[in-house]
């Protein structure tokens with residue numbers, strides 16, 4: 001927390017706006033629109049998962065529709081496809097951004113077309129804050145006329161060629177869960193390029209009530225709007241978003257410095273100047289053959305012994321029991337990342353003492 005949040009929460013209580021609407025909801029949306037850029041129209045909702053669910057519903061995803069989705073991600077990217085009865089088609093990552101591999105995406109599209117059904121959407125992810133290959137993937141979206149849902153749950157504050165993540169999809173999605181770069185405790189947003197779609201998202205997320213004195217419903221609605229109390233937290237957080245991004249990027253420099261001479265470790269970093277990641281999480285790939293056979297499990301346990309939490313990277317969706325029958329396109333790059341990768345402590349509030357403790361463990365492991 002920044003200390004600015006309580007002021008907005010107090011305003012919600014003072015005005016008795018304890019509801020999923022009110023000045024903080026409107027204000028938080030304005031803050032996000034100002035941050036993302038003029039052409040963004042934002043609808044805030046209760047979670048990032050709800051935002052993805054609504055985005056898919058708005059693109060008309062129904063029973064047995066194909067939706068292409070990055071395999072190396074958190075389950076929340078894919079689960080909402082199932083909520084609608086759709087079928088996730090998973091795709092491997094490429095080596096530079098660890099996000100959707102353009103060749104594998106095209107293979108997936110062609111295979112769906114051969115089955116007589118064009119995918120309804122492509123879900124791109126900006127993994128750990130890293131922008132995806134925007135030009136290549138968006139070109140495929142145009143070529144085959146399949147809209148992109150950009151899952152930037154982890155990437156608020158990242159940019160590609162100076163343009164903010166959260167503005168690249170036909171619909172983009174953000175998350176403000178407790179673990180994200182800014183938080184509302186739980187929260188999410190849909191970002192559109194046109195105001196009418198924002199209005200539609202607000203309508204759908206507030207039970208799709210028709211304009212009538214009684215309760216009248218012509219289409220299926222959802223109760224997904226963000227609480228005005230939580231939106232107050234969001235407004236306080238938006239005052240420090242740039243600071244949070246700087247803190248995370250400073251963590252990345254800390255790790256870069258530690259690993260600069262080490263051939264056995266690859267730190268996940270931007271492939272070129274075009275990419276600027278918020279470095280929500282820092283991840284490394286461990287090559288045990290160059291490190292006395294100390295693999296990612298050995299590393300994780302060495303940290304755990306010092307009471308420092310690290311975690312394997314996301315387990316790819318196509319390897320999850322839940323999705324074992326789903327189609328998958330690509331090779332085994334994402335699977336290799338899962339086996340060899342480790343996420344390191346990356347919180348915005350890492351102290352110098354904590355960094356020294358982390359560095360000591362790493363130095364011993366590399367010794």
Ligand SMILES: *Cc1c(COP(=O)(O)O)cnc(C)c1O
Nearest residue numbers: 047048049074076077153175177
């Ligand atoms: C966190 C996350 C989500 C879901 O957001 P919630 O607000 O937790 O529902 C979706 N996709 C990715 C990649 C995430 O990291």
